[in-house]
Amino acid sequence: MKAQYDVEQFLYKQSELLDTKNWQGWIDLFAPDGIYWMPPDASYETWDGQPAIFAEDKNLMTVRMLRVLHPDAWSQRPLWETNHVVSNVSILKASKNGDVEVRSRFHMMELRRDDVRHFAGSYFHKLKKTKSGYAIKLQRVDMTNAQAAYDYVLQVWV
Amino acid sequence: MLKERNPDLSRYVEPDRVRKEVYTDAEIFEREMERIHETVWIYCGHESQVPKAGDYCAVQIGRQPMIMVRGKDRKVNVLYNRCPHRGNMIVGDRKGNTGEQFRCSYHAWTFHHDGKLKNIPMMESGYAGTRYGKDNPDCSMKKAARVESYRGFVFASLSSSGPSLKDFLGKSIVAFDDMCDRAPGGEVEVVPNCFRVIQHSNWKLFMENQIDALHPSVTHQSTGRAAHEVEKILAKNAKGGEALSYHMLSAFATVTIDKWDNFQTINYPHGHCILTGYMGLRPQDPDTKAYDKVMIKAYGRKRFEEIVGVNIHHVLVYPGLSVQSPLQQLRAVRPLGVDRTLTEIWHFRLKGAPEAIYRRSLAYYNLVNSPATLINADDLENFWKCHTGLSSDGGDWVSFGRHHGRDIEEKGVVSSGPNMGTSEAPMRNQMKAWAKYMKEETRTP
Ligand code: FES
Ligand SMILES: [Fe+2]
Numbered sequence: 324m325k326a327q328y329d330v331e332q333f334l335y336k337q338s339e340l341l342d343t344k345n346w347q348g349w350i351d352l353f354a355p356d357g358i359y360w361m362p363p364d365a366s367y368e369t370w371d372g373q374p375a376i377f378a379e380d381k382n383l384m385t386v387r388m389l390r391v392l393h394p395d396a397w398s399q400r401p402l403w404e405t406n407h408v409v410s411n412v413s414i415l416k417a418s419k420n421g422d423v424e425v426r427s428r429f430h431m432m433e434l435r436r437d438d439v440r441h442f443a444g445s446y447f448h449k450l451k452k453t454k455s456g457y458a459i460k461l462q463r464v465d466m467t468n469a470q471a472a473y474d475y476v477l478q479v480w481v
Numbered sequence: 482m483l484k485e486r487n488p489d490l491s492r493y494v495e496p497d498r499v500r501k502e503v504y505t506d507a508e509i510f511e512r513e514m515e516r517i518h519e520t521v522w523i524y525c526g527h528e529s530q531v532p533k534a535g536d537y538c539a540v541q542i543g544r545q546p547m548i549m550v551r552g553k554d555r556k557v558n559v560l561y562n563r564c565p566h567r568g569n570m571i572v573g574d575r576k577g578n579t580g581e582q583f584r585c586s587y588h589a590w591t592f593h594h595d596g597k598l599k600n601i602p603m604m605e606s607g608y609a610g611t612r613y614g615k616d617n618p619d620c621s622m623k624k625a626a627r628v629e630s631y632r633g634f635v636f637a638s639l640s641s642s643g644p645s646l647k648d649f650l651g652k653s654i655v656a657f658d659d660m661c662d663r664a665p666g667g668e669v670e671v672v673p674n675c676f677r678v679i680q681h682s683n684w685k686l687f688m689e690n691q692i693d694a695l696h697p698s699v700t701h702q703s704t705g706r707a708a709h710e711v712e713k714i715l716a717k718n719a720k721g722g723e724a725l726s727y728h729m730l731s732a733f734a735t736v737t738i739d740k741w742d743n744f745q746t747i748n749y750p751h752g753h754c755i756l757t758g759y760m761g762l763r764p765q766d767p768d769t770k771a772y773d774k775v776m777i778k779a780y781g782r783k784r785f786e787e788i789v790g791v792n793i794h795h796v797l798v799y800p801g802l803s804v805q806s807p808l809q810q811l812r813a814v815r816p817l818g819v820d821r822t823l824t825e826i827w828h829f830r831l832k833g834a835p836e837a838i839y840r841r842s843l844a845y846y847n848l849v850n851s852p853a854t855l856i857n858a859d860d861l862e863n864f865w866k867c868h869t870g871l872s873s874d875g876g877d878w879v880s881f882g883r884h885h886g887r888d889i890e891e892k893g894v895v896s897s898g899p900n901m902g903t904s905e906a907p908m909r910n911q912m913k914a915w916a917k918y919m920k921e922e923t924r925t926p
Contacts, residue, residue: 376851389707396703398862472677473852
């Protein structure tokens, strides 16, 4: 029960960091060797050596953050906001040392200029238990519409 | 707008400027689909997308839904995705395997992989004495008028006359030679799943942007700077492994607008273009050395030096393909409407090359070409803004005047002048080809 509560709180915090555009805070949730991965197809089993919508270590996440914050990131200047809701959280595997593997579902609404888009799908988190809470070893994001033609691209993490 | 019924569209194109309607008018769009995309050679896909008999992919040529399918005789056919009975599309998926035959989901007419009618349920009782049956070609799926492939890259033309694929490609054929030659065995294979991105603009804005040497340092500055920052930190920590992909990104900022004049564009008949500019793919790390070794073994040192020394940044095959051969990727343009365009972005693996070489270009593919692209996002923003601006009454012309009059023309080939890489020669050349195509219908059934 405790682990369930802690994991849920962790996922809520992650959503909140994204929706408040606290990019550095969000990157800090990852372990030093943590990976954020969004496969282009649900059948993929590894992020390594395959096409990926996102496949980023902390260095690349930092590039993305610095780019989005740069005043000349033209496509990122107009108003945009997101709203994440995370739910259906289930712990698939819990190790003695406190590490967990978690599946959950998300729904994200995005506003860009006057347009609203919806993204939904599932998260798979490999979380490492540390003294200061969980750290993300791997976050896999399967978008329901991963294979769709993107009507404009995603610029930050989902 | 188009007031006359059959306006001379060449009047919309002057040597150094173009009317805005060329981008925004829906009737002009329909006409260019007929006279250009549904006439000339259009890229369908790579043979390795359909390795087994019955494998198919859905392809859009102009406004026509088509199917590229592998037959039992190994031949790749390109057919209209339409049932000759009552017009149903034959396949609804983007790809798959149809087995021994195509079977229409409406009334179960079946067809061979080359489109020929195989059977109709109760054919004898239903059609005896009518004009319908196996001998009537109207009862088979219609084929693209011409299909040819070059080094595995399949093209189709919906016109039975016109130049051969090789004549059409001319010098731009180097795109496929350069890509394949970089493999020790001279062959590439497709990496499954392409990225598909929709832009809210006319297709021509994409073609013009691909070889627009004036825009990268402006449009992509933010990513260039960000990558440069992180690159510096990584260099300090002396890890270095990822350096190349960061370097490709940071080049967008470090190669400043004035330096792009060092690049050159060479422009060919039919609107094709080569943007030269060495992409710095020969660092002396162990991966590159291992690759060099395999290549020298396959080709000998002299030929190897020629192959890896090819000076290409982009090759544009007008009207629908942009190839980055040194990185084994291409983007195929599928116009969806006057103001909407789909690009399919594919990556290829050099057969027989070390895994590390594949991964190197994969990194670029993911960072630059995925739907989460750090680069194209800003291009897409410009495309939409351009299209919206052009739709306004704020002006009638699009200007292509940069370095106009200073191009060097020889035997129909137009090069940007020395140190004039940012010349708008490629746009002028594309529009010249466009005006020629639009002047008259050259398609024959
Ligand atoms: S429409 Fe295809 S079988 Fe009738
Ligand atoms: Fe660009």
